[in-house]
Structures are given as C-alpha cells and as structure tokens.
Amino acid sequence: xxxxxxxxxxxxxxxxxxxxxxRLPKELEQRQEENDRAFQLAKVSREELQALQNTxxxxxxxxxELLKAQQLYDEHEQFRRRTSSRLQTIKNNIKDCQEAIxxxxxxxxxxxxxxxxxxxxxxxxxxxxxxxAKRHATEGSS
Amino acid sequence: MSSKSSSxxxxxxxxxxxxxxVMYETEVALLSATEEELLALYRKKKIHSExxxxxxSKTTQTPNIKGQPGDELVELAVEQKKEFDEHLTRxxxxxxxxxxxRHRVIHAMGEFHEKLTTSLAPSESVSxxxxxxxxxxxxxxxxxxxxxxxxxxxxxxxxxxRSNLLETIKAVNKNDRRLAQLINQHRSNAKKQRMEAxxxxxxxxxxxxxxxxxxxxxxxxxxxxxxAGQALSMEEFASMLEHGGLTDLDSxxxxxxxxxxxxxxxxxxxxxxxxxxxTPKRKRD
Numbered sequence: 001x002x003x004x005x006x007x008x009x010x011x012x013x014x015x016x017x018x019x020x021x022x023r024l025p026k027e028l029e030q031r032q033e034e035n036d037r038a039f040q041l042a043k044v045s046r047e048e049l050q051a052l053q054n055t056x057x058x059x060x061x062x063x064x065e066l067l068k069a070q071q072l073y074d075e076h077e078q079f080r081r082r083t084s085s086r087l088q089t090i091k092n093n094i095k096d097c098q099e100a101i102x103x104x105x106x107x108x109x110x111x112x113x114x115x116x117x118x119x120x121x122x123x124x125x126x127x128x129x130x131x132x133a134k135r136h137a138t139e140g141s142s
Numbered sequence: 143m144s145s146k147s148s149s150x151x152x153x154x155x156x157x158x159x160x161x162x163x164v165m166y167e168t169e170v171a172l173l174s175a176t177e178e179e180l181l182a183l184y185r186k187k188k189i190h191s192e193x194x195x196x197x198x199s200k201t202t203q204t205p206n207i208k209g210q211p212g213d214e215l216v217e218l219a220v221e222q223k224k225e226f227d228e229h230l231t232r233x234x235x236x237x238x239x240x241x242x243x244r245h246r247v248i249h250a251m252g253e254f255h256e257k258l259t260t261s262l263a264p265s266e267s268v269s270x271x272x273x274x275x276x277x278x279x280x281x282x283x284x285x286x287x288x289x290x291x292x293x294x295x296x297x298x299x300x301x302x303x304r305s306n307l308l309e310t311i312k313a314v315n316k317n318d319r320r321l322a323q324l325i326n327q328h329r330s331n332a333k334k335q336r337m338e339a340x341x342x343x344x345x346x347x348x349x350x351x352x353x354x355x356x357x358x359x360x361x362x363x364x365x366x367x368x369x370a371g372q373a374l375s376m377e378e379f380a381s382m383l384e385h386g387g388l389t390d391l392d393s394x395x396x397x398x399x400x401x402x403x404x405x406x407x408x409x410x411x412x413x414x415x416x417x418x419x420x421t422p423k424r425k426r427d
Contacts, residue, residue: 001252001255002284004280006277009255009259013258016260016262019261020261020262020264023264086265089265090264090265093267096269096270099270100273104273115274115278116278116281117278118278118279118282118285119278119282119285120285122240122285122286122289123285123288125239127238127239128239128240128282128286129279129282130240131238131240131241
C-alpha cells in the first residue's frame with residue numbers, strides 16, 4: 001500500500017471508468033427498449049381503463065372488469081416508472097463517467113496536488129483530517 | 143517486690159559500680175547508634191516509597207535524594223522514569239496528531255483502494271466527488287502509515303523504557319521490603335538496648351542514691367509522746383519503723399493525759415419501712 005503512487009491509482013480509476021463507460025451504451029439500449037415497452041404497456045392499459053370508465057358509467061354490473069383494468073393499469077404504470085428510473089440512472093452514469101474520465105485524464109499529467117493537501121499536511125507534521133474533525137467536534141460541543 | 147527487684151539486678155550485684163557505669167555508657171552509645179541507623183533507614187525507606195510512587199505515576203513529585211546520595215538504584219529509577227515520560231509524551235503527541243491507530247490506517251487504506259478500483263455493475267454508480275474524496279483519504283492514510291513506519295522507534299523505545307523502568311522498580315521494591323525488615327530488626331534491637339540501659343540506670347540510681355544511713359533507735363520518750371497523741375518528727379517515725387515499736391504500743395497503758403476522744407455517734411437504729419405495705423389501721427384490726 002505504501003508503494004501505490006497517485007498516478008497508479010488514477011490509472012486504475014480511469015481503467016475502471018472506461019470499462020464501465022464501454023458497457024454503458026449497451027445497457028442504455030436495453031433500458032431504452034425496456035422503457036419503451038413499459039411505456040407502451042402503460043399507455044394501452046390506460047386507454048383500456050378510460051374506455052371502460054366511459055362505457056360503464058351507468059352500468060354497475062361491470063364493476064369487476066373495471067377493477068381488473070385499474071389494477072392492470074397500476075401495475076403497468078409502476079413498471080413504467082421503474083424502467084424510467086433505471087434508464088435515467090444509466091443516463092446519469094454515462095454522464096458521470098464522461099465527466100470522471102475527463103477529470104482523471106486531466107489529472108494524469110500530475111495535477112493532483114489539490115487532492116493531496118491532507119496528505120501533504122500530515123507529511124509536514126500537521127494533524128490528520130481525522131484529528132481535525134475530532135478537534136472541531138470537541139470545540140463545537142464545548 | 144524485693145525478690146523481683148533482686149532477680150532484675152541479680153547479674154549486676156556481683157559487679158562493681160564503675161563497671162556497671164561503663165556498661166551503661168556502652169549501652170547508651172549502642173542505643174544512640176542504633177537509633178541513628180534507624181533514622182537513616184527510615185529516610186531511605188521514605189525515598190524508596192516515594193520513588194515507587196513516582197515511577198508508577200501516583201505522584202508527580204520527584205523523590206528528594208539530595209540528602210541521601212549513593213543510592214544508585216533510586217537514581218536510576220528516577221532517570222528511567224523521566225526517560226519513559228519523554229517517550230510517552232512523544233507517543234501521545236503522535237497519537238494526538240494522527241488519531242487513527244496503525245492497524246486501522248491499514249484497514250481503511252485497503253477499503254478505499256478497493257472502493258476506487260473494484261469494477262462496478264452498470265446499475266451501480268460512484269460519483270466523481272466520492273472518488274475524489276476516497277483518493278484524497280487514501281493518500282492521507284498512506285502518509286500516516288509512512289509516519290508510523292518512520293516513527294516505529296517511538297513505540298519500540300517506549301516499550302523498552304517501560305520494561306527497563308519496571309525491572310528497576312522491582313529491584314527498588316525488593317530493597318524497600320528489605321529495608322522494612324531491617325527497620326523492624328533495628329527497632330527490636332533499640333527496644334532491647336533501651337530496656338537494658340534503663341535497667342542499668344535504675345540499678346545505678348538505686349546504688350548511688352540510697353546510701354545506708356543508720357537510723358537511731360527510738361527513745362522511750364518517743365513512745366510516750368506517741369501514746370499521748372502528740373506529733374512525731376519524720377526521723378522519729380522512721381526509727382520506729384526501722385526498729386519496731388509501733389505495734390508494741392499497749393492501748394491499756396493509756397495515760398490520763400490522753401486526749402478525750404469523742405465517741406462517735408452510732409448509726410441510726412431505725413430502719414426505713416421499705417417494702418412494707420401501708421395498710422389502714424382499721425383494716426389491720
């Protein structure tokens with residue numbers, strides 16, 4: 001652990017990010033398909049429910065059918081929301097990955113100094129961030 | 143009483159007074175030497191006790207050994223305690239500065255490294271901010287681990303200083319117990335010597351302060367005066383005690399000049415009527 005250099009760790013982080021970024025488009029495609037399917041299902045079930053509601057406004061005998069349609073719609077709508085969320089997560093991951101790759105690639109040249117401020121302070125004889133946090137907590141409580 | 147005192151001084155009666163005086167002086171000199179030794183032992187023991195207290199941090203006051211030079215063990219213990227305190231202060235400063243112990247540093251470094259490099263499932267996500275935080279923490283922990291490695295001697299020297307001090311304190315404690323035994327021994331010796339000196343002194347006082355002065359025999363006139371109820375001088379009374387005569391006095395030979403003695407009035411004959419029931423007269427009848 002003592003031999004790990006910042007450049008090495010950045011390389012490992014970048015490698016992981018790039019692997020993830022390579023997998024994400026396929027994942028996005030799958031989620032998109034899934035979301036489209038869920039959207040269609042929800043749309044159909046909503047239309048069916050609306051139709052039933054219009055036709056059975058006066059008739060009470062079809063109440064059971066109406067309940068079934070409502071349940072089906074709820075289920076499809078829930079599925080649509082879930083797939084939409086998954087799709088959004090993948091989109092966010094893609095965005096995060098792109099940002100992260102850009103950031104770490106920018107640091108690969110050795111501009112990581114601002115991330116090593118705590119380490120430099122400790123090396124210089126200063127207190128660790130853990131000790132600082134404790135001191136702040138103690139001062140705050142007293 | 144006389145047999146007891148004779149047995150107490152039996153061994154001295156054969157000796158000359160001057161010889162006994164020499165014996166007494168020797169005994170007093172021995173006693174004062176023993177008491178001086180005892181005092182020195184008490185001082186030493188006090189220093190030992192103070193050293194032990196100082197070494198185990200029961201007191202912060204350094205034992206005062208200025209008046210008692212030569213006790214190398216105590217000096218060593220004090221020196222080692224100071225050394226141990228220095229190491230302890232150095233270690234405490236390091237702990238206060240880093241706060242996280244070495245084993246926790248290693249563990250946390252491993253965790254951060256894993257979080258930064260382990261591949262994730264597509265559904266899992268790590269924000270860039272988290273990555274940056276973990277990166278910074280990893281290298282801070284690495285710096286801490288490096289310090290622990292560099293300052294390895296802090297812990298080693300602290301352990302060494304502690305074990306050295308403990309060994310010395312064991313020896314001081316052993317000496318302390320030995321001193322306690324010596325003190326007891328000296329105290330019992332001093333007691334014996336004090337008793338012996340006292341015995342010799344008492345004998346000498348008895349011999350020197352009680353010269354045999356012959357007491358003259360009492361004259362018959364003294365007897366008459368005594369019978370007449372008149373006062374006697376101390377010498378007359380002593381001579382009667384020495385040669386007898388007090389018990390020979392016949393009360394029948396009381397002279398007409400005897401002072402009239404008032405007969406003491408007798409006690410009241412009436413008895414209290416306690417525990418007698420006071421019954422009315424008519425009832426008794």
